[in-house]
Amino acid sequence: MKTINQEQFLLERIVSLEIQQRTQSQQLKIQFHESLQLLNPFSIIKSSLIEIDTVPEIKNVVLKGMVNLTSYYLAKNPVYGIFQRPINRLLGKVITTVVNKFKSKE
Structure with missing residues (x-):
């Protein structure tokens, strides 16, 4: 009987x-897929960009x-290479000057 x-x-x-x-195996699979997603x-770049968006100092530096x-x-590569005609050269120098002034203000 016993x-x-x-x-x-x-x-x-x-x-x-x-x-x-079985339940532990399913939970482990779910955790594994979540870890893969992280x-x-x-996802890493996305979370970093969200962090950058929340901190103003980092946003300014970026x-x-x-x-x-x-x-x-703009100053080194395409401006002088693309603008080879006289009018285009003038436009390229104006763009370069504006960009450099904007750069110097910061």
Whole structure:
């Protein structure tokens, strides 16, 4: 009589542990996919940009850096290469002057 009850108890316990194992496995899979989403480069960049948007000091530094890079790019590469006709050269120098004045104000 004891063996039947013990066997039944063991079977119930095995079923209970299997159910627990399945639920833990599903939770682990969900956590793994969430971790993958957080480690996705796009998500990292997105969260960084959200942080930059909330802190004004960082926003100013990034804006100044972008203006400096843009002014360097405009001053060195395409402005003199594209504007080769006299009117276009004049326009290129005006654009360069405006960008440099904007850069110097910051």
